[in-house]
Amino acid sequence: MIPVETTERIHHTNLNDNNAEVMIRLQNINKVYRTDTVETLAINNISLNIDKGEFLSIMGPSGCGKSTLLNIMGLLDNPTKGEVSIDKQDTTKLNDKKLAAFRNRKLGFIFQSYHLINDLKVLDNVELPLLYRNSTAKERRQLATEALEKVGLSNRMKHFPTQLSGGQKQRVAIARAIVGQPEIILADEPTGNLDSAMGNEIMEILLQLNERDGTTIVMVTHDENMARKTHRLVRLFDGSQVQ
Amino acid sequence: MFTHLFRLIWNKKKQNALLITEMFISFIVMFAIFTVVVFCYKNYRQPMGFVYEDVWSVNFTPPENITNADSVAIFHEALKNTLRSMPQITELSFSGNNIPFSMNTSNTAVSYGKHKKVMANVYNAGEDYLKVLNMKMKSGRWITKADAVSKNRIIVINSRLESELFDGQSAVGKTLGDDFPGLDQQNASQLHIVGVVENIKDKGSYQEIESGMYHPIDTGWARWTGTILLKVKPGTDATFESKLFKTLSNTIGTNIEIEHLDKKLISKNKIMVVPMIIAGVVAGFLIINVALGLFGVLWYNINKRRGEIGLRRAVGATGNSVSNQLVGEALVLATISLLLGCFFAFQFPLLNVFDLASGTYIAAIVLSVIFIYVLVTLCALYPGKQAAAIYPAVALHEE
Ligand SMILES: Nc1ncnc2c1ncn2[C@@H]1O[C@H](COP(=O)(O)OP(=O)(O)OP(=O)(O)O)[C@@H](O)[C@H]1O
Ligand SMILES: [Mg+2]
Numbered sequence: 001m002i003p004v005e006t007t008e009r010i011h012h013t014n015l016n017d018n019n020a021e022v023m024i025r026l027q028n029i030n031k032v033y034r035t036d037t038v039e040t041l042a043i044n045n046i047s048l049n050i051d052k053g054e055f056l057s058i059m060g061p062s063g064c065g066k067s068t069l070l071n072i073m074g075l076l077d078n079p080t081k082g083e084v085s086i087d088k089q090d091t092t093k094l095n096d097k098k099l100a101a102f103r104n105r106k107l108g109f110i111f112q113s114y115h116l117i118n119d120l121k122v123l124d125n126v127e128l129p130l131l132y133r134n135s136t137a138k139e140r141r142q143l144a145t146e147a148l149e150k151v152g153l154s155n156r157m158k159h160f161p162t163q164l165s166g167g168q169k170q171r172v173a174i175a176r177a178i179v180g181q182p183e184i185i186l187a188d189e190p191t192g193n194l195d196s197a198m199g200n201e202i203m204e205i206l207l208q209l210n211e212r213d214g215t216t217i218v219m220v221t222h223d224e225n226m227a228r229k230t231h232r233l234v235r236l237f238d239g240s241q242v243q
Numbered sequence: 244m245f246t247h248l249f250r251l252i253w254n255k256k257k258q259n260a261l262l263i264t265e266m267f268i269s270f271i272v273m274f275a276i277f278t279v280v281v282f283c284y285k286n287y288r289q290p291m292g293f294v295y296e297d298v299w300s301v302n303f304t305p306p307e308n309i310t311n312a313d314s315v316a317i318f319h320e321a322l323k324n325t326l327r328s329m330p331q332i333t334e335l336s337f338s339g340n341n342i343p344f345s346m347n348t349s350n351t352a353v354s355y356g357k358h359k360k361v362m363a364n365v366y367n368a369g370e371d372y373l374k375v376l377n378m379k380m381k382s383g384r385w386i387t388k389a390d391a392v393s394k395n396r397i398i399v400i401n402s403r404l405e406s407e408l409f410d411g412q413s414a415v416g417k418t419l420g421d422d423f424p425g426l427d428q429q430n431a432s433q434l435h436i437v438g439v440v441e442n443i444k445d446k447g448s449y450q451e452i453e454s455g456m457y458h459p460i461d462t463g464w465a466r467w468t469g470t471i472l473l474k475v476k477p478g479t480d481a482t483f484e485s486k487l488f489k490t491l492s493n494t495i496g497t498n499i500e501i502e503h504l505d506k507k508l509i510s511k512n513k514i515m516v517v518p519m520i521i522a523g524v525v526a527g528f529l530i531i532n533v534a535l536g537l538f539g540v541l542w543y544n545i546n547k548r549r550g551e552i553g554l555r556r557a558v559g560a561t562g563n564s565v566s567n568q569l570v571g572e573a574l575v576l577a578t579i580s581l582l583l584g585c586f587f588a589f590q591f592p593l594l595n596v597f598d599l600a601s602g603t604y605i606a607a608i609v610l611s612v613i614f615i616y617v618l619v620t621l622c623a624l625y626p627g628k629q630a631a632a633i634y635p636a637v638a639l640h641e642e
Binding site: 068071076096100101103105107109111117119127128137176 | 244246247250251254255550551553554555556557558559560561562563564634635636637639640
């Protein structure tokens with residue numbers, strides 16, 4: 001079995017504190033995928049607390065359930081069993097409207113394949129989360145511009161995603177994730193499609209977000225070097241946490 | 244959100260052009276259909292203006308041996324007396340052959356003041372024509388026996404012609420010019436109006452009321468007159484009809500034809516209704532086709548955009564807002580097509596293409612716009628609902 005590994009913490013501040021605030025609490029999560037022929041136990045009884053301001057990375061072999069776990073944390077998918085609380089709110093009781101508002105306010109997503117809307121310009125892509133809350137066009141424009149400045153892409157605002165390199169696309173996706181100033185960012189292999197130089201750049205942005213803004217970040221990665229830079233590493237194997 | 248939709252649609256203008264074209268064509272087809280429907284419906288709503296039940300028409304070939312004016316007058320008088328002696332017949336009148344609901348028409352162009360060459364139907368009518376058909380005078384008087392032999396050419400016009408020529412003034416006492424072919428020139432421009440009669444819908448239930456004028460059957464026309472309109476008592480049956488037939492055959496000769504106006508109306512209406520039903524069926528298929536096409540395109544679009552839908556859900560869209568967005572996009576596209584379509588449709592009333600009232604076109608435009616919006620909404624609703632039900636994780640997973 002894969003050995004338990006906990007990376008050295010970069011910050012020794014309040015994270016070791018027993019009374020640190022828990023941001024994400026997973027309790028006995030199970031996820032079963034049922035297709036016509038097979039039942040896949042993608043997540044097997046995982047309980048996990050992630051503190052406010054923590055940068056957590058998740059590793060594990062392909063198909064072990066990393067994305068599934070992240071989606072459950074991000075309220076994009078329902079667990080078959082178990083409870084997900086975010087910022088002390090039990091999310092199992094939220095209806096679709098409340099869930100959407102919750103995702104919009106609290107969560108930012110970054111995906112391996114970027115998931116940009118190719119028919120929208122960079123700026124419009126970044127504005128997207130703001131469309132689903134009360135905001136004026138002017139506010140949206142300003143926040144999106146600021147977010148793009150943070151990821152160093154203010155010179156590409158009028159481009160379409162297809163006109164960008166992979167690294168640039170991912171930076172747009174990060175800008176989109178942070179534009180609504182969420183407390184949590186969930187990143188699923190954000191550097192998976194990028195070369196190491198580009199990957200490091202993305203990682204730097206994430207680290208900065210965590211350090212400067214105190215954003216709680218959960219990142220799935222295959223890269224040990226990336227994982228080493230985070231506060232804590234959780235390893236999954238066949239849907240279970242090996243720790 | 245609205246500008247966002249516009250931007251999204253604008254950036255995909257190539258893909259959307261096809262959909263817009265489809266909606267545009269549907270609109271034009273619906274506009275054509277609704278124009279006809281509105282036209283017929285408006286006509287249908289008009290009162291008939293006369294009573295055609297229990298009115299029979301008798302057609303005969305005038306006897307060839309009776310030629311001079313006096314003998315014609317005697318022949319007509321004798322014919323009338325024979326018919327009047329029958330208790331079943333309450334009213335009767337000689338008439339031109341363009342009786343109500345017949346296939347015959349006769350018209351001419353008349354002029355008054357600045358209104359030049361206005362087309363009007365010409366009816367030859369006896370003094371009891373009004374009573375047989377139970378028509379109503381609007382002003383002035385109906386044709387008398389004396390009018391037929393008067394030096395002046397006397398006419399009664401209908402209310403439609405009055406409003407067309409006299410701009411809201413009364414026509415009684417005025418004189419019309421006409422270009423009636425075959426009339427001696429000295430009389431040609433001397434039509435004295437003695438009365439205005441209310442409009443009657445004598446072309447069928449769905450036909451427009453046309454301008455018309457009623458001439459007395461003067462001595463020149465009497466010889467060629469071969470139609471009599473009869474008002475019979477309600478419930479008069481075929482037994483009487485065959486008796487009437489025999490009597491007339493004895494008096495006039497062969498070639499007698501007796502028809503009932505209510506039956507003529509039915510066959511006249513068929514001429515209008517049958518093509519409309521056929522057009523309706525064709526249009527129905529077309530609409531189903533368009534609906535399926537729209538549905539298919541929207542369905543395809545939504546499936547192609549599952550990744551986008553998943554992403555929108557992830558950044559805070561509810562299922563409803565996703566479905567509203569998709570329906571909204573379809574409606575924005577519909578609006579673009581409709582603006583385009585309306586631009587074309589409004590040329591019809593502006594250029595007066597088919598001489599229809601502009602109200603008819605506008606009603607048709609409004610109906611077509613509503614129709615297309617409803618159709619597009621219906622076609623977008625189900626794919627939209629499907630999209631709303633997609634789990635964000637599943638949609639994101641697929642890309
Ligand atoms: N929608 C689904 N339907 C059925 N099975 C699924 C579905 N999504 C994931 N699975 C299964 O659940 C398991 C976990 O999948 P998941 O995508 O979480 O893996 P992963 O750890 O993210 O892998 P990778 O590193 O390759 O991205 C896999 O066995 C996968 O086949
Ligand atoms: Mg994965």
